[in-house]
Amino acid sequence: MKAAVIVFPGSNCDRDVAVALKASMGHMPLMVWHRDTELPLLDLIVVPGGFSYGDYLRSGAMAAHSPIMREVKTRAEQGVPVLGICNGFQILTEAGLLPGALMRNAGLKFICRDVGLTVEHSDSIFTAKYEAGQSLRIPVAHHDGNYFADEETLNRIEGNGQVAFRYAENINGSARNIAGVYNEKRNVLGMMPHPERLADPELGGTDGKPMFDALVEALS
Template sequence: MQTAVIVHPAANCDRDAQVALRAATGNEPAMVWHAETELPQADLIVVPGGFSYGDYLRSGAMAARSPIMGEVAKRAGDGVPVLGICNGFQILTEAGLLPGALLRNAHIDFVCGMRTLRVDSTDSPFTRGYESGAYVRFPVAHHDGNFEADEETLNRIEGEGRVAFRYVENVNGSARAIAGVLNEKGNVLGMMPHPERVISPLLGGEDGAVFFRQLIEAIQ
Protein backbone atom coordinates (compact mmCIF):
# COMPACT_ATOMS: atom_id res chain seq x y z
CA MET A 1 0.00 0.00 0.00
CA GLN A 2 1.52 3.26 -1.18
CA THR A 3 0.21 6.65 -0.07
CA ALA A 4 1.07 10.27 -0.79
CA VAL A 5 0.66 13.50 1.18
CA ILE A 6 0.55 16.81 -0.69
CA VAL A 7 2.58 19.52 1.05
CA HIS A 8 1.69 23.18 0.48
CA PRO A 9 3.44 26.23 1.96
CA ALA A 10 2.06 26.96 5.45
CA ALA A 11 0.44 23.56 5.75
CA ASN A 12 0.69 22.45 9.37
CA CYS A 13 -0.92 19.01 9.34
CA ASP A 14 1.16 17.25 6.69
CA ARG A 15 3.33 15.58 9.34
CA ASP A 16 0.25 14.48 11.29
CA ALA A 17 -1.08 12.87 8.10
CA GLN A 18 2.31 11.27 7.51
CA VAL A 19 2.33 9.71 10.98
CA ALA A 20 -1.26 8.46 10.66
CA LEU A 21 -0.63 6.86 7.27
CA ARG A 22 2.63 5.29 8.40
CA ALA A 23 0.84 3.74 11.36
CA ALA A 24 -2.07 2.49 9.24
CA THR A 25 -0.02 1.04 6.37
CA GLY A 26 3.38 0.22 7.82
CA ASN A 27 4.91 2.12 4.90
CA GLU A 28 6.35 5.61 4.64
CA PRO A 29 4.09 7.99 2.67
CA ALA A 30 5.54 10.00 -0.18
CA MET A 31 5.64 13.68 0.83
CA VAL A 32 4.99 15.57 -2.40
CA TRP A 33 5.83 19.29 -2.61
CA HIS A 34 3.17 21.51 -4.20
CA ALA A 35 5.48 22.67 -7.00
CA GLU A 36 5.95 19.16 -8.36
CA THR A 37 4.12 18.18 -11.54
CA GLU A 38 4.29 14.41 -11.08
CA LEU A 39 3.00 12.10 -8.37
CA PRO A 40 4.56 8.75 -7.49
CA GLN A 41 2.33 5.72 -7.66
CA ALA A 42 -0.18 5.99 -4.83
CA ASP A 43 -3.23 4.03 -3.71
CA LEU A 44 -4.39 6.98 -1.57
CA ILE A 45 -3.67 10.70 -1.79
CA VAL A 46 -4.16 12.99 1.22
CA VAL A 47 -4.43 16.77 0.97
CA PRO A 48 -3.87 17.79 4.61
CA GLY A 49 -4.94 20.72 6.74
CA GLY A 50 -3.19 23.96 7.53
CA PHE A 51 -3.27 27.49 6.20
CA SER A 52 -1.86 27.08 2.70
CA TYR A 53 -0.52 30.38 1.35
CA GLY A 54 -1.70 32.03 4.56
CA ASP A 55 -5.35 31.69 3.43
CA TYR A 56 -4.88 34.69 1.12
CA LEU A 57 -7.70 35.42 -1.36
CA ARG A 58 -9.85 32.58 0.02
CA SER A 59 -8.90 29.52 2.03
CA GLY A 60 -7.47 27.00 -0.42
CA ALA A 61 -7.87 29.20 -3.50
CA MET A 62 -4.18 29.58 -4.27
CA ALA A 63 -3.22 26.03 -3.34
CA ALA A 64 -5.93 24.68 -5.64
CA ARG A 65 -3.94 26.10 -8.54
CA SER A 66 -0.56 24.75 -7.53
CA PRO A 67 1.13 22.53 -10.15
CA ILE A 68 0.63 19.24 -8.30
CA MET A 69 -3.15 19.68 -8.12
CA GLY A 70 -3.48 18.98 -11.82
CA GLU A 71 -2.04 15.53 -11.21
CA VAL A 72 -4.23 15.05 -8.12
CA ALA A 73 -7.29 15.82 -10.25
CA LYS A 74 -6.13 13.36 -12.91
CA ARG A 75 -5.60 10.58 -10.37
CA ALA A 76 -9.01 11.31 -8.83
CA GLY A 77 -10.53 11.02 -12.28
CA ASP A 78 -8.83 7.63 -12.63
CA GLY A 79 -10.51 6.48 -9.43
CA VAL A 80 -7.67 6.87 -6.92
CA PRO A 81 -9.08 7.75 -3.46
CA VAL A 82 -8.32 11.35 -2.44
CA LEU A 83 -8.89 12.62 1.11
CA GLY A 84 -8.94 16.34 1.86
CA ILE A 85 -8.87 17.31 5.54
CA CYS A 86 -9.77 20.83 6.74
CA ASN A 87 -7.71 23.12 4.47
CA GLY A 88 -7.49 20.11 2.16
CA PHE A 89 -11.30 20.13 1.94
CA GLN A 90 -11.18 23.81 1.07
CA ILE A 91 -8.55 23.12 -1.61
CA LEU A 92 -10.63 20.33 -3.17
CA THR A 93 -13.71 22.54 -3.44
CA GLU A 94 -11.66 25.36 -4.93
CA ALA A 95 -10.15 22.88 -7.41
CA GLY A 96 -13.62 21.77 -8.49
CA LEU A 97 -13.17 18.21 -7.22
CA LEU A 98 -15.99 18.64 -4.71
CA PRO A 99 -19.19 20.71 -4.74
CA GLY A 100 -19.94 23.72 -2.57
CA ALA A 101 -17.64 26.10 -0.74
CA LEU A 102 -16.25 26.54 2.77
CA LEU A 103 -17.18 29.99 4.12
CA ARG A 104 -16.41 31.87 7.32
CA ASN A 105 -17.95 30.18 10.36
CA ALA A 106 -21.45 31.42 11.09
CA HIS A 107 -20.47 33.04 14.40
CA ILE A 108 -17.16 34.35 12.98
CA ASP A 109 -15.28 32.38 15.61
CA PHE A 110 -12.38 30.00 15.29
CA VAL A 111 -13.78 26.66 16.51
CA CYS A 112 -11.45 24.18 18.15
CA GLY A 113 -11.94 21.00 20.15
CA MET A 114 -13.35 17.49 20.02
CA ARG A 115 -16.67 17.09 18.24
CA THR A 116 -19.05 14.21 17.68
CA LEU A 117 -19.98 13.30 14.11
CA ARG A 118 -22.61 10.95 12.73
CA VAL A 119 -21.72 8.68 9.82
CA ASP A 120 -24.36 9.14 7.12
CA SER A 121 -23.15 7.39 3.98
CA THR A 122 -21.25 4.12 4.12
CA ASP A 123 -21.08 3.75 0.33
CA SER A 124 -17.44 4.78 -0.06
CA PRO A 125 -14.04 3.39 0.94
CA PHE A 126 -13.76 6.15 3.54
CA THR A 127 -16.80 5.02 5.55
CA ARG A 128 -17.44 1.44 4.42
CA GLY A 129 -16.19 0.07 7.72
CA TYR A 130 -18.86 1.93 9.71
CA GLU A 131 -22.53 1.25 10.19
CA SER A 132 -24.83 4.03 9.02
CA GLY A 133 -25.68 6.21 11.99
CA ALA A 134 -22.50 5.35 13.89
CA TYR A 135 -20.84 8.11 15.92
CA VAL A 136 -17.18 9.12 15.89
CA ARG A 137 -15.24 11.85 17.67
CA PHE A 138 -12.64 13.88 15.80
CA PRO A 139 -11.18 17.29 16.67
CA VAL A 140 -11.96 20.41 14.65
CA ALA A 141 -9.81 23.52 14.25
CA HIS A 142 -10.99 26.01 11.65
CA HIS A 143 -12.25 29.51 10.99
CA ASP A 144 -13.67 28.88 7.51
CA GLY A 145 -15.46 25.56 7.80
CA ASN A 146 -19.03 26.61 7.06
CA PHE A 147 -20.00 24.30 4.17
CA GLU A 148 -22.49 25.96 1.84
CA ALA A 149 -24.06 25.16 -1.53
CA ASP A 150 -27.25 26.11 -3.34
CA GLU A 151 -30.41 24.16 -2.56
CA GLU A 152 -30.28 22.17 -5.79
CA THR A 153 -26.73 21.01 -5.04
CA LEU A 154 -27.56 20.19 -1.42
CA ASN A 155 -30.61 18.18 -2.48
CA ARG A 156 -28.55 16.33 -5.07
CA ILE A 157 -25.70 15.34 -2.76
CA GLU A 158 -28.19 14.28 -0.10
CA GLY A 159 -30.23 12.28 -2.60
CA GLU A 160 -27.13 10.58 -3.97
CA GLY A 161 -25.92 9.59 -0.51
CA ARG A 162 -22.82 11.78 -0.71
CA VAL A 163 -22.90 13.21 2.81
CA ALA A 164 -20.26 11.16 4.62
CA PHE A 165 -20.36 12.87 8.03
CA ARG A 166 -22.62 15.33 9.83
CA TYR A 167 -22.00 17.35 12.96
CA VAL A 168 -24.12 16.30 15.92
CA GLU A 169 -23.59 19.85 17.18
CA ASN A 170 -23.34 22.18 14.19
CA VAL A 171 -20.33 24.16 15.35
CA ASN A 172 -19.84 26.34 12.28
CA GLY A 173 -23.28 26.76 10.69
CA SER A 174 -22.68 24.35 7.82
CA ALA A 175 -25.71 23.73 5.64
CA ARG A 176 -27.59 20.68 6.91
CA ALA A 177 -24.77 20.15 9.45
CA ILE A 178 -22.55 18.65 6.74
CA ALA A 179 -19.04 17.86 8.00
CA GLY A 180 -17.82 15.71 5.11
CA VAL A 181 -18.94 15.32 1.50
CA LEU A 182 -18.10 12.92 -1.34
CA ASN A 183 -17.76 13.42 -5.07
CA GLU A 184 -20.06 11.62 -7.51
CA LYS A 185 -17.78 8.58 -7.81
CA GLY A 186 -17.35 8.32 -4.05
CA ASN A 187 -13.55 8.27 -4.30
CA VAL A 188 -12.95 11.87 -3.14
CA LEU A 189 -13.86 12.94 0.39
CA GLY A 190 -13.51 16.38 1.91
CA MET A 191 -14.01 16.76 5.66
CA MET A 192 -13.34 19.58 8.09
CA PRO A 193 -12.64 17.45 11.22
CA HIS A 194 -9.16 15.98 11.74
CA PRO A 195 -9.05 12.17 12.09
CA GLU A 196 -5.24 12.25 11.84
CA ARG A 197 -5.08 14.01 15.21
CA VAL A 198 -6.68 11.17 17.20
CA ILE A 199 -4.71 8.05 16.35
CA SER A 200 -3.57 7.23 19.90
CA PRO A 201 -4.91 7.48 23.47
CA LEU A 202 -1.95 9.79 24.10
CA LEU A 203 -3.51 12.19 21.60
CA GLY A 204 -6.96 12.05 23.14
CA GLY A 205 -8.56 9.16 21.29
CA GLU A 206 -8.27 6.42 18.70
CA ASP A 207 -11.25 7.10 16.43
CA GLY A 208 -8.86 8.47 13.83
CA ALA A 209 -6.76 5.31 13.91
CA VAL A 210 -9.93 3.29 13.26
CA PHE A 211 -10.87 5.62 10.40
CA PHE A 212 -7.51 5.21 8.65
CA ARG A 213 -7.28 1.48 9.33
CA GLN A 214 -10.74 0.88 7.84
CA LEU A 215 -9.93 3.12 4.88
CA ILE A 216 -6.74 1.21 4.09
CA GLU A 217 -8.56 -2.13 4.40
CA ALA A 218 -11.27 -0.91 2.01
CA ILE A 219 -8.71 0.19 -0.58
CA GLN A 220 -6.57 -2.96 -0.48
Protein backbone atom coordinates in the same frame (compact mmCIF):
# COMPACT_ATOMS: atom_id res chain seq x y z
CA MET B 1 -0.20 0.31 -0.36
CA LYS B 2 1.37 3.47 -1.72
CA ALA B 3 0.11 6.82 -0.43
CA ALA B 4 1.20 10.42 -0.84
CA VAL B 5 0.59 13.54 1.24
CA ILE B 6 0.66 16.84 -0.64
CA VAL B 7 2.62 19.57 1.17
CA PHE B 8 1.88 23.27 0.63
CA PRO B 9 3.59 26.32 2.12
CA GLY B 10 1.60 26.76 5.32
CA SER B 11 0.56 23.12 5.72
CA ASN B 12 0.75 22.20 9.40
CA CYS B 13 -1.02 18.84 9.55
CA ASP B 14 0.94 17.06 6.83
CA ARG B 15 3.18 15.23 9.32
CA ASP B 16 0.22 14.42 11.56
CA VAL B 17 -1.62 12.60 8.78
CA ALA B 18 1.62 10.95 7.63
CA VAL B 19 2.08 9.49 11.13
CA ALA B 20 -1.54 8.27 11.17
CA LEU B 21 -1.05 6.64 7.76
CA LYS B 22 2.19 5.01 8.89
CA ALA B 23 0.46 3.51 11.92
CA SER B 24 -2.06 1.82 9.61
CA MET B 25 0.19 1.07 6.61
CA GLY B 26 3.39 0.15 8.41
CA HIS B 27 5.50 2.65 6.45
CA MET B 28 5.58 6.38 5.80
CA PRO B 29 3.74 7.86 2.83
CA LEU B 30 5.49 9.89 0.18
CA MET B 31 5.59 13.62 0.97
CA VAL B 32 5.04 15.59 -2.27
CA TRP B 33 5.86 19.30 -2.55
CA HIS B 34 3.15 21.44 -4.13
CA ARG B 35 5.43 22.66 -6.93
CA ASP B 36 6.05 19.13 -8.21
CA THR B 37 4.23 18.31 -11.41
CA GLU B 38 4.21 14.51 -11.42
CA LEU B 39 3.13 11.71 -9.11
CA PRO B 40 4.21 8.06 -9.13
CA LEU B 41 1.63 5.30 -9.21
CA LEU B 42 -0.38 5.70 -6.01
CA ASP B 43 -3.27 4.07 -4.20
CA LEU B 44 -4.19 7.15 -2.13
CA ILE B 45 -3.58 10.90 -2.15
CA VAL B 46 -4.11 13.03 0.96
CA VAL B 47 -4.48 16.81 0.87
CA PRO B 48 -3.81 17.76 4.51
CA GLY B 49 -4.96 20.49 6.85
CA GLY B 50 -3.14 23.70 7.59
CA PHE B 51 -3.19 27.22 6.23
CA SER B 52 -1.85 26.92 2.69
CA TYR B 53 -0.50 30.25 1.46
CA GLY B 54 -1.59 31.80 4.77
CA ASP B 55 -5.26 31.55 3.71
CA TYR B 56 -4.85 34.66 1.54
CA LEU B 57 -7.67 35.42 -0.92
CA ARG B 58 -9.86 32.52 0.26
CA SER B 59 -8.86 29.42 2.16
CA GLY B 60 -7.50 26.97 -0.40
CA ALA B 61 -7.94 29.30 -3.39
CA MET B 62 -4.24 29.69 -4.16
CA ALA B 63 -3.29 26.10 -3.32
CA ALA B 64 -5.95 24.83 -5.75
CA HIS B 65 -3.79 26.26 -8.56
CA SER B 66 -0.48 24.79 -7.38
CA PRO B 67 1.22 22.73 -10.11
CA ILE B 68 0.69 19.39 -8.35
CA MET B 69 -3.08 19.90 -8.23
CA ARG B 70 -3.37 19.33 -11.97
CA GLU B 71 -2.00 15.85 -11.39
CA VAL B 72 -4.20 15.31 -8.33
CA LYS B 73 -7.28 16.21 -10.40
CA THR B 74 -6.21 13.84 -13.17
CA ARG B 75 -5.67 10.97 -10.74
CA ALA B 76 -9.00 11.64 -9.01
CA GLU B 77 -10.77 11.56 -12.37
CA GLN B 78 -9.07 8.22 -13.04
CA GLY B 79 -10.53 6.86 -9.79
CA VAL B 80 -7.59 7.19 -7.36
CA PRO B 81 -8.96 7.88 -3.86
CA VAL B 82 -8.29 11.40 -2.56
CA LEU B 83 -8.84 12.50 1.04
CA GLY B 84 -8.93 16.22 1.87
CA ILE B 85 -8.91 17.22 5.55
CA CYS B 86 -9.81 20.74 6.75
CA ASN B 87 -7.74 23.02 4.50
CA GLY B 88 -7.54 20.02 2.17
CA PHE B 89 -11.35 20.05 1.96
CA GLN B 90 -11.23 23.75 1.12
CA ILE B 91 -8.61 23.11 -1.57
CA LEU B 92 -10.67 20.30 -3.14
CA THR B 93 -13.77 22.50 -3.37
CA GLU B 94 -11.72 25.35 -4.86
CA ALA B 95 -10.23 22.91 -7.38
CA GLY B 96 -13.70 21.75 -8.44
CA LEU B 97 -13.23 18.20 -7.19
CA LEU B 98 -16.04 18.53 -4.65
CA PRO B 99 -19.34 20.45 -4.69
CA GLY B 100 -20.00 23.49 -2.54
CA ALA B 101 -17.71 25.94 -0.77
CA LEU B 102 -16.35 26.60 2.72
CA MET B 103 -17.12 30.06 4.12
CA ARG B 104 -16.31 31.91 7.35
CA ASN B 105 -17.78 30.28 10.44
CA ALA B 106 -21.16 31.72 11.32
CA GLY B 107 -19.78 33.13 14.58
CA LEU B 108 -16.72 34.60 12.78
CA LYS B 109 -14.43 32.91 15.29
CA PHE B 110 -11.80 30.21 15.02
CA ILE B 111 -13.12 26.94 16.46
CA CYS B 112 -10.67 24.44 17.96
CA ARG B 113 -12.19 21.61 19.98
CA ASP B 114 -13.57 18.09 19.77
CA VAL B 115 -16.98 17.82 18.13
CA GLY B 116 -19.58 15.11 17.71
CA LEU B 117 -20.03 13.65 14.23
CA THR B 118 -22.53 11.23 12.76
CA VAL B 119 -21.45 8.79 10.04
CA GLU B 120 -23.97 8.92 7.20
CA HIS B 121 -22.89 5.81 5.29
CA SER B 122 -20.60 2.86 5.86
CA ASP B 123 -20.41 1.73 2.23
CA SER B 124 -17.41 3.77 1.10
CA ILE B 125 -13.72 2.89 1.26
CA PHE B 126 -13.29 5.74 3.77
CA THR B 127 -16.03 4.68 6.19
CA ALA B 128 -16.14 0.89 5.82
CA LYS B 129 -14.99 0.36 9.41
CA TYR B 130 -17.70 2.61 10.82
CA GLU B 131 -21.41 1.90 11.13
CA ALA B 132 -24.04 4.07 9.46
CA GLY B 133 -25.41 6.36 12.16
CA GLN B 134 -22.37 5.85 14.41
CA SER B 135 -21.40 8.77 16.62
CA LEU B 136 -17.76 9.87 16.61
CA ARG B 137 -15.68 12.39 18.51
CA ILE B 138 -13.22 14.14 16.20
CA PRO B 139 -11.35 17.46 16.64
CA VAL B 140 -11.91 20.51 14.45
CA ALA B 141 -9.63 23.53 14.04
CA HIS B 142 -10.93 26.02 11.48
CA HIS B 143 -12.11 29.55 10.82
CA ASP B 144 -13.64 28.82 7.41
CA GLY B 145 -15.59 25.61 7.93
CA ASN B 146 -19.11 26.79 7.14
CA TYR B 147 -20.17 24.46 4.31
CA PHE B 148 -22.36 26.16 1.72
CA ALA B 149 -24.09 25.03 -1.45
CA ASP B 150 -27.29 26.17 -3.13
CA GLU B 151 -30.49 24.23 -2.51
CA GLU B 152 -30.33 22.43 -5.83
CA THR B 153 -26.81 21.21 -5.11
CA LEU B 154 -27.70 20.25 -1.54
CA ASN B 155 -30.70 18.24 -2.73
CA ARG B 156 -28.58 16.53 -5.37
CA ILE B 157 -25.78 15.49 -3.03
CA GLU B 158 -28.31 14.31 -0.45
CA GLY B 159 -30.07 12.25 -3.10
CA ASN B 160 -26.80 10.79 -4.38
CA GLY B 161 -25.63 9.82 -0.89
CA GLN B 162 -22.68 12.21 -1.10
CA VAL B 163 -22.96 13.50 2.47
CA ALA B 164 -20.30 11.62 4.44
CA PHE B 165 -20.53 13.16 7.93
CA ARG B 166 -22.76 15.59 9.79
CA TYR B 167 -22.11 17.62 12.90
CA ALA B 168 -24.13 16.50 15.91
CA GLU B 169 -24.19 20.19 16.86
CA ASN B 170 -23.94 22.78 14.09
CA ILE B 171 -20.84 24.56 15.32
CA ASN B 172 -20.12 26.74 12.28
CA GLY B 173 -23.37 27.31 10.37
CA SER B 174 -22.84 24.56 7.78
CA ALA B 175 -25.83 23.86 5.56
CA ARG B 176 -27.71 20.81 6.85
CA ASN B 177 -24.97 20.20 9.46
CA ILE B 178 -22.67 18.86 6.72
CA ALA B 179 -19.14 18.13 7.94
CA GLY B 180 -17.90 16.08 4.98
CA VAL B 181 -18.89 15.29 1.39
CA TYR B 182 -17.94 12.90 -1.39
CA ASN B 183 -17.77 13.45 -5.12
CA GLU B 184 -20.30 11.55 -7.22
CA LYS B 185 -18.02 8.50 -7.61
CA ARG B 186 -17.21 8.52 -3.88
CA ASN B 187 -13.47 8.23 -4.49
CA VAL B 188 -12.91 11.80 -3.24
CA LEU B 189 -13.79 12.78 0.33
CA GLY B 190 -13.45 16.20 1.93
CA MET B 191 -14.08 16.74 5.63
CA MET B 192 -13.44 19.60 8.05
CA PRO B 193 -12.77 17.49 11.20
CA HIS B 194 -9.29 16.00 11.66
CA PRO B 195 -9.38 12.17 12.00
CA GLU B 196 -5.55 12.10 12.21
CA ARG B 197 -5.71 14.00 15.51
CA LEU B 198 -7.58 11.15 17.21
CA ALA B 199 -5.91 8.10 15.71
CA ASP B 200 -3.75 7.02 18.66
CA PRO B 201 -4.65 6.37 22.32
CA GLU B 202 -1.87 8.73 23.36
CA LEU B 203 -3.76 11.54 21.61
CA GLY B 204 -6.79 10.90 23.79
CA GLY B 205 -8.86 8.70 21.50
CA THR B 206 -8.97 6.54 18.39
CA ASP B 207 -12.21 7.50 16.63
CA GLY B 208 -10.22 8.63 13.60
CA LYS B 209 -8.11 5.49 13.20
CA PRO B 210 -10.79 3.29 11.56
CA MET B 211 -10.75 5.61 8.54
CA PHE B 212 -7.06 4.97 7.91
CA ASP B 213 -7.40 1.26 8.67
CA ALA B 214 -10.31 1.00 6.22
CA LEU B 215 -8.32 2.70 3.47
CA VAL B 216 -5.36 0.38 3.98
CA GLU B 217 -7.59 -2.69 3.96
CA ALA B 218 -9.36 -1.58 0.78
CA LEU B 219 -6.29 -0.42 -1.13
CA SER B 220 -3.58 -2.89 -0.14
